[in-house]
Amino acid sequence: MLYHVRMDVHPPVHMPAAEFDALKLAEREMAQALQRRGVWVHLWRIAGQYSNISVFDVGSHDELHDILSGLPLFPFMAVAVMPLARHPSALDVA
Amino acid sequence: MLYHVRMDVHPPVHMPAAEFDALKLAEREMAQALQRRGVWVHLWRIAGQYSNISVFDVGSHDELHDILSGLPLFPFMAVAVMPLARHPSALDVA
Amino acid sequence: MLYHVRMDVHPPVHMPAAEFDALKLAEREMAQALQRRGVWVHLWRIAGQYSNISVFDVGSHDELHDILSGLPLFPFMAVAVMPLARHPSALDVA
Amino acid sequence: MLYHVRMDVHPPVHMPAAEFDALKLAEREMAQALQRRGVWVHLWRIAGQYSNISVFDVGSHDELHDILSGLPLFPFMAVAVMPLARHPSALDVA
Amino acid sequence: MLYHVRMDVHPPVHMPAAEFDALKLAEREMAQALQRRGVWVHLWRIAGQYSNISVFDVGSHDELHDILSGLPLFPFMAVAVMPLARHPSALDVA
Amino acid sequence: MLYHVRMDVHPPVHMPAAEFDALKLAEREMAQALQRRGVWVHLWRIAGQYSNISVFDVGSHDELHDILSGLPLFPFMAVAVMPLARHPSALDVA
Amino acid sequence: MLYHVRMDVHPPVHMPAAEFDALKLAEREMAQALQRRGVWVHLWRIAGQYSNISVFDVGSHDELHDILSGLPLFPFMAVAVMPLARHPSALDVA
Amino acid sequence: MLYHVRMDVHPPVHMPAAEFDALKLAEREMAQALQRRGVWVHLWRIAGQYSNISVFDVGSHDELHDILSGLPLFPFMAVAVMPLARHPSALDVA
Amino acid sequence: MLYHVRMDVHPPVHMPAAEFDALKLAEREMAQALQRRGVWVHLWRIAGQYSNISVFDVGSHDELHDILSGLPLFPFMAVAVMPLARHPSALDVA
Amino acid sequence: MLYHVRMDVHPPVHMPAAEFDALKLAEREMAQALQRRGVWVHLWRIAGQYSNISVFDVGSHDELHDILSGLPLFPFMAVAVMPLARHPSALDVA
Numbered sequence: 056m057l058y059h060v061r062m063d064v065h066p067p068v069h070m071p072a073a074e075f076d077a078l079k080l081a082e083r084e085m086a087q088a089l090q091r092r093g094v095w096v097h098l099w100r101i102a103g104q105y106s107n108i109s110v111f112d113v114g115s116h117d118e119l120h121d122i123l124s125g126l127p128l129f130p131f132m133a134v135a136v137m138p139l140a141r142h143p144s145a146l147d148v149a
Numbered sequence: 150m151l152y153h154v155r156m157d158v159h160p161p162v163h164m165p166a167a168e169f170d171a172l173k174l175a176e177r178e179m180a181q182a183l184q185r186r187g188v189w190v191h192l193w194r195i196a197g198q199y200s201n202i203s204v205f206d207v208g209s210h211d212e213l214h215d216i217l218s219g220l221p222l223f224p225f226m227a228v229a230v231m232p233l234a235r236h237p238s239a240l241d242v243a
Numbered sequence: 244m245l246y247h248v249r250m251d252v253h254p255p256v257h258m259p260a261a262e263f264d265a266l267k268l269a270e271r272e273m274a275q276a277l278q279r280r281g282v283w284v285h286l287w288r289i290a291g292q293y294s295n296i297s298v299f300d301v302g303s304h305d306e307l308h309d310i311l312s313g314l315p316l317f318p319f320m321a322v323a324v325m326p327l328a329r330h331p332s333a334l335d336v337a
Numbered sequence: 338m339l340y341h342v343r344m345d346v347h348p349p350v351h352m353p354a355a356e357f358d359a360l361k362l363a364e365r366e367m368a369q370a371l372q373r374r375g376v377w378v379h380l381w382r383i384a385g386q387y388s389n390i391s392v393f394d395v396g397s398h399d400e401l402h403d404i405l406s407g408l409p410l411f412p413f414m415a416v417a418v419m420p421l422a423r424h425p426s427a428l429d430v431a
Numbered sequence: 432m433l434y435h436v437r438m439d440v441h442p443p444v445h446m447p448a449a450e451f452d453a454l455k456l457a458e459r460e461m462a463q464a465l466q467r468r469g470v471w472v473h474l475w476r477i478a479g480q481y482s483n484i485s486v487f488d489v490g491s492h493d494e495l496h497d498i499l500s501g502l503p504l505f506p507f508m509a510v511a512v513m514p515l516a517r518h519p520s521a522l523d524v525a
Numbered sequence: 526m527l528y529h530v531r532m533d534v535h536p537p538v539h540m541p542a543a544e545f546d547a548l549k550l551a552e553r554e555m556a557q558a559l560q561r562r563g564v565w566v567h568l569w570r571i572a573g574q575y576s577n578i579s580v581f582d583v584g585s586h587d588e589l590h591d592i593l594s595g596l597p598l599f600p601f602m603a604v605a606v607m608p609l610a611r612h613p614s615a616l617d618v619a
Numbered sequence: 620m621l622y623h624v625r626m627d628v629h630p631p632v633h634m635p636a637a638e639f640d641a642l643k644l645a646e647r648e649m650a651q652a653l654q655r656r657g658v659w660v661h662l663w664r665i666a667g668q669y670s671n672i673s674v675f676d677v678g679s680h681d682e683l684h685d686i687l688s689g690l691p692l693f694p695f696m697a698v699a700v701m702p703l704a705r706h707p708s709a710l711d712v713a
Numbered sequence: 714m715l716y717h718v719r720m721d722v723h724p725p726v727h728m729p730a731a732e733f734d735a736l737k738l739a740e741r742e743m744a745q746a747l748q749r750r751g752v753w754v755h756l757w758r759i760a761g762q763y764s765n766i767s768v769f770d771v772g773s774h775d776e777l778h779d780i781l782s783g784l785p786l787f788p789f790m791a792v793a794v795m796p797l798a799r800h801p802s803a804l805d806v807a
Numbered sequence: 808m809l810y811h812v813r814m815d816v817h818p819p820v821h822m823p824a825a826e827f828d829a830l831k832l833a834e835r836e837m838a839q840a841l842q843r844r845g846v847w848v849h850l851w852r853i854a855g856q857y858s859n860i861s862v863f864d865v866g867s868h869d870e871l872h873d874i875l876s877g878l879p880l881f882p883f884m885a886v887a888v889m890p891l892a893r894h895p896s897a898l899d900v901a
Numbered sequence: 902m903l904y905h906v907r908m909d910v911h912p913p914v915h916m917p918a919a920e921f922d923a924l925k926l927a928e929r930e931m932a933q934a935l936q937r938r939g940v941w942v943h944l945w946r947i948a949g950q951y952s953n954i955s956v957f958d959v960g961s962h963d964e965l966h967d968i969l970s971g972l973p974l975f976p977f978m979a980v981a982v983m984p985l986a987r988h989p990s991a992l993d994v995a
Contacts, residue, residue, distance in 0.1 A: 338491055399517050401516070421492060423493050
């Protein structure tokens, strides 16, 4: 099942840059691993913002929550989730 | 270039059902033609709402506006557009 | 899987009362049938408002959307959906 | 009487992790004790957020306020309360 | 128990004035009867608006909802309810 | 004249607990003195929130502002004021 | 006492133009009479909007409400009222 | 030309009180000088809030911005500006 | 002086198409005349919306209001105005 | 292609003034270089606010995002982007 997720990152004010950079690197590695597994199926940057629009394909709400809350940047993100259903006008190949 | 578009449909109160059904049919045909051309690359229903999340791939803002404002249901939709940039953690295949 | 759904009903201004009453009766019958099937697991009225808070237990986003969009009052409701995950502090019996 | 309560947790920025973990543990114990007493009747995680949707069954507004304001994480939560009435279409067993 | 209720009246556009006046008269009579019974304990006009701030003293959420949804102007009001608890600094006589 | 006042308290993050407790105690004493004088005529807690709904009876806007801005917790509160007029359906005894 | 009032006019959709023009003329006459009496002390147009910012000088909330709710355009206006107190940096002549 | 300006002051959390008092004193002196020059033509306190409603009479947007951004408290204020035009019902003397 | 203006058009529901087309034609002619005079210095369509972003160069708030309120589509537009000042980093030629 | 960008600057609370001044100087130099290259085509100050309205002319969303996220003040700005299309009533010279 597909979930539309928007993440807005609010970097911590007092964290040393090196520490935050390490979190970003770990986030990137996890994001890429999840993309390779076919779980994080889309990942786009909203132009001009430290935000992304993502689509996840997972089997349950619990699995989605475990993934999102386990992201290294989760404590510094506002997250909004919308479940996506099939659109009656969507082509099968879309 | 990719654009994230949300469309919320507000059916007209006073239009006869047959007339609105004809508009929906024309909308569906146009949506599918644009999907076949690779312009309307994603089309999902937001679960529980008469709304969709779409991604368009077009060459310019003008082309996007011409497509959206030419949709049969455009007069009955609230439309929100966000330009999408490449995310530094996105895999090339994504 | 559980979904938290809020429905706010906005009765149509121009519909004859008898016609809207028939819709409400059909809505009630469908709501009770879905409760008996274990799909519509909670249904509460928000005190002082023509609104309800509901919890649905269905197998997929598509199934949820089909149910909600098929409700007789759907054209007259604002609907908001949130996927619910298990809370780590919830007892198994809850 | 039933109350619908949404809690959004905003962890304190400057508190040592061990201190906040102790608060979370105490919160969990209190939440489970209240569930066993039949007071905190539902507790769900909103997928993707450090938030929960809860339903409490207490005898008065004062009792509800005492419980909520006594939660260990109360100083770090935004709380929204809605009184729930019986829905005319709800089955008795619901 | 006390409930804080705000009601914003939106008169129907197409109803004949005499019909709406009759509803207002019935509303007034019901409001005064409920005041005499000690149920509608405060009723104030928000200066400059067709709105009121009220406090009700009833035994349950269900009783509150029955009263509010039975008001003649209920179909033309936006209603917001907040349960009120005792304030620790309030004097007993307040 | 009556004023409807909502106060939402946001405790300071960095103040020592003993210092804030002293402010709360001073606030309580001032609130009770104003209640005894018939100036702070109602004081309720919004269930589940560190907020109150109050009604003040003072002779002028200036007097109201002097009282509110002189409260010990004023620097830590968001305050919203609405002037209350007599409601045409209110009984004289209300 | 001074009150800051913002009025946003929403002309009725179905009223014949001549009828609405008559209301506007009556509104103008009442506004000018109240200005001559020193009650409506300031009246400005918000540039680009069918809205005004006004300041009234009246003796009580009840008097303000009677004036505002008696304006011919009151049924077609959204009105927001803020009580104004003396500013400690204001000169006496201001 | 007249500009309607609302200023909401948010005192800095970490600044020593004496330092902020000095800023307030400087602000007051500048406000009074601008009132004497006929530039800051109205200055009112919003009752119950650390906010003011002001009207400025200056020759250009640039002059307004220079004045506002030069206020000692400007770094601690949220400022909202609306250009005011003459109202067709305003008396010349108003 | 420059003003930033956003206009969102809400076509009237019940007006015959030919009548609204005539208003749009008149609007277009007026917009182009004002552009030729150097008054309406920028006019852009917000992609995907029946809205524009405009910049006007006029001598006073009154002149701006006269122009905007005289547009044929003014009764069907939501208009938001912001005065623009010179930016300290703007080049003279910009 | 043109993009409408609004930037609201929120200076960091704890950064030494000299360090922030250096960032502002670097921002200014980059803004002027981009203006000279014809990329940052308009740059206005919103009167009374530490905010600007800008128009960029770039070849793609990616190019826009690279420019904006590379600004020295980007970590301290809220940024909102709207793609601008040609308006059918705009003159060619505009």
